[in-house]
Amino acid sequence: MTITQKILAKAAGLDTVRPGQLISAKLDMVLGNDITTPVAINEFEKNGFGSVFDRTRISLVMDHFTPNKDIKAATLTKQCRTFARKYDILNYFDVGDMGIEHALIPEKGLAAPGECIIGADSHTCTYGALGAFSTGVGSTDMAAGMATGTAWFKVPSAIKFELSGKLPPHTSGKDVILHIIGKIGVDGALYRSMEFTGSGLSSLTMDDRLTIANMAIEAGAKNGVFEVDDITREYLKGRVSRPYTEFTADSDDDYDEVIKTDLSEIKPTVAFPHLPENTKTIDEITEKVPIDQAVIGSCTNGRISDMRKAAAVLKGRRIAKDVRCIVIPATQSIYLQCIKEGLAEIFINAGCVFSTPTCGPCLGGHMGILAEGERAVSTTNRNFVGRMGHPGSEVYLASPETAAAAAVKGYIGSDIFAL
Amino acid sequence: MKAHGTAHKYGDNVDTDVIIPARYLNTADHAELAKHCMEDIDAGFTAKIKPGDIIAGGANFGCGSSREHAPIAIKASGISCVIAATFARIFYRNAINIGLPILECPEAANDISDRDEVDIDFDTGIITNITKNRTYKAEPFPDFIKDIISAGGLLNSIKKN
Numbered sequence: 001m002t003i004t005q006k007i008l009a010k011a012a013g014l015d016t017v018r019p020g021q022l023i024s025a026k027l028d029m030v031l032g033n034d035i036t037t038p039v040a041i042n043e044f045e046k047n048g049f050g051s052v053f054d055r056t057r058i059s060l061v062m063d064h065f066t067p068n069k070d071i072k073a074a075t076l077t078k079q080c081r082t083f084a085r086k087y088d089i090l091n092y093f094d095v096g097d098m099g100i101e102h103a104l105i106p107e108k109g110l111a112a113p114g115e116c117i118i119g120a121d122s123h124t125c126t127y128g129a130l131g132a133f134s135t136g137v138g139s140t141d142m143a144a145g146m147a148t149g150t151a152w153f154k155v156p157s158a159i160k161f162e163l164s165g166k167l168p169p170h171t172s173g174k175d176v177i178l179h180i181i182g183k184i185g186v187d188g189a190l191y192r193s194m195e196f197t198g199s200g201l202s203s204l205t206m207d208d209r210l211t212i213a214n215m216a217i218e219a220g221a222k223n224g225v226f227e228v229d230d231i232t233r234e235y236l237k238g239r240v241s242r243p244y245t246e247f248t249a250d251s252d253d254d255y256d257e258v259i260k261t262d263l264s265e266i267k268p269t270v271a272f273p274h275l276p277e278n279t280k281t282i283d284e285i286t287e288k289v290p291i292d293q294a295v296i297g298s299c300t301n302g303r304i305s306d307m308r309k310a311a312a313v314l315k316g317r318r319i320a321k322d323v324r325c326i327v328i329p330a331t332q333s334i335y336l337q338c339i340k341e342g343l344a345e346i347f348i349n350a351g352c353v354f355s356t357p358t359c360g361p362c363l364g365g366h367m368g369i370l371a372e373g374e375r376a377v378s379t380t381n382r383n384f385v386g387r388m389g390h391p392g393s394e395v396y397l398a399s400p401e402t403a404a405a406a407a408v409k410g411y412i413g414s415d416i417f418a419l
Numbered sequence: 420m421k422a423h424g425t426a427h428k429y430g431d432n433v434d435t436d437v438i439i440p441a442r443y444l445n446t447a448d449h450a451e452l453a454k455h456c457m458e459d460i461d462a463g464f465t466a467k468i469k470p471g472d473i474i475a476g477g478a479n480f481g482c483g484s485s486r487e488h489a490p491i492a493i494k495a496s497g498i499s500c501v502i503a504a505t506f507a508r509i510f511y512r513n514a515i516n517i518g519l520p521i522l523e524c525p526e527a528a529n530d531i532s533d534r535d536e537v538d539i540d541f542d543t544g545i546i547t548n549i550t551k552n553r554t555y556k557a558e559p560f561p562d563f564i565k566d567i568i569s570a571g572g573l574l575n576s577i578k579k580n
């Protein structure tokens with residue numbers, strides 16, 4: 001069995017499972033945000049479920065439109081807050097102690113290896129970086145999950161990504177996942193798991209892995225999962241005290257396909273509009289693509305190492321005159337760390353906006369919406385038509401280092417690292 | 420559990436926008452949604468469907484947005500089952516969660532022609548093409564999925580138990 005299959009078998013109380021099999025699994029965590037939770041609450045209440053399965057295993061994170069951007073958002077958050085109080089939900093995160101859910105959940109130790117997690121948000125796949133099975137679902141699933149602590153799954157087959165080598169300068173996890181999506185396409189892993197192993201793991205930080213697992217959904221995958229190693233265990237120290245189970249796959253025969261990637265060959269990569277698979281390596285971008293805005297943040301790249309990498313580029317420099325640069329650390333503790341390390345000062349001195357945690361512009365919510373014809377380089381995960389604002393605007397996906405360098409230059413191009 | 424009806428055949432990548440166009444998402448009324456089911460790909464759909472009929476689709480049926488309205492529109496229009504070579508992941512979940520039986524069976528999806536008469540036994544996964552006198556085998560539903568579908572959806576089945 002693959003790593004995912006072993007986790008699902010355990011969650012279903014079975015010795016083995018096979019691809020295509022439908023199972024009912026016990027959930028370790030059920031997650032929702034300020035947009036999806038109200039819909040699930042409506043279903044929960046309409047169906048008269050009087051109680052939640054476990055008040056410690058539900059996480060509600062107010063991140064998309066918070067601090068509330070308008071009356072509608074305020075109403076939705078209020079509904080979540082009322083529900084959380086009524087059922088005494090332990091892991092309810094609101095303004096002041098919130099963060100973007102997929103950065104916050106790992107940080108707070110609410111996901112661990114071998115656990116089975118659903119979230120009413122498609123990037124729930126992020127926690128695969130810790131060796132968990134986690135996947136995005138709809139609001140009906142979330143309502144049912146909160147009531148019963150179970151969900152049904154169809155056991156996926158998997159692609160194994162065997163990584164070797166070490167990342168060269170100016171590259172990070174974001175370039176790895178953009179490279180992979182560029183290669184296999186936005187449906188390249190449809191329905192399947194993406195499982196990451198190999199000697200190259202030892203050179204990938206936990207933040208790199210979280211970024212890679214985060215975008216498994218952009219390749220159509222049900223989940224992405226990393227083999228657990230010392231880097232994972234180190235990350236979990238002080239965060240997770242409950243016992244957890246590490247799984248490894250049995251053999252290559254359990255996979256549909258094995259794709260080998262030499263990390264030393266990865267180059268800074270940018271996904272052009274309007275699909276994450278439209279990738280070009282930086283040396284292939286022969287023209288200069290002028291930008292109006294740079295966004296550094298989101299559940300993909302709002303972690304401390306992302307902030308450090310962007311700050312290293314921006315230190316002592318100013319962003320180009322006609323560019324707005326919006327930096328959004330993903331959680332309160334990352335925000336504080338940025339202040340402690342002097343990164344906040346670097347960003348502000350460079351001419352950036354430095355914001356409290358929020359999804360904000362990533363989904364075209366608030367805090368940096370694009371007008372018609374405007375173009376952004378962004379460390380987020382989707383560049384669909386209209387994702388960050390007007391349908392006539394454009395989003396180019398890149399790493400924090402690339403986005404920061406582009407902000408300084410005022411364009412995306414092959415020479416941006418010659419600062 | 421069984422289904423029996425005339426098959427209506429479609430190709431690959433039938434997306435949720437053609438199943439129920441976004442311009443009708445301002446209502447959650449099932450009957451209203453059913454009126455516009457498949458409108459943009461097959462304008463005569465609602466007129467020709469008899470209760471119990473079957474949709475046969477190709478690969479990646481239900482791709483696109485995660486709207487639960489799509490399987491609701493199909494179910495409310497009287498379709499008893501969708502057979503496809505493959506389904507998009509979230510459509511698959513949503514269909515079962517709202518109580519629309521769907522079967523993944525590439526063999527059946529490819530071989531069934533428009534207007535073939537089809538018989539489905541959900542307990543065994545056997546799909547019989549009466550017109551062509553052939554059978555195909557899909558993975559049968561485990562009991563708990565059967566419970567969800569026969570209760571009319573996930574939340575109803577939880578309430579019942």
Ligand code: SF4
Pocket residue numbers: 064100101102121123298299300358359362363380381
């Ligand atoms: S940061 Fe963007 S992708 Fe991530 S959860 Fe928020 S809206 Fe979704």
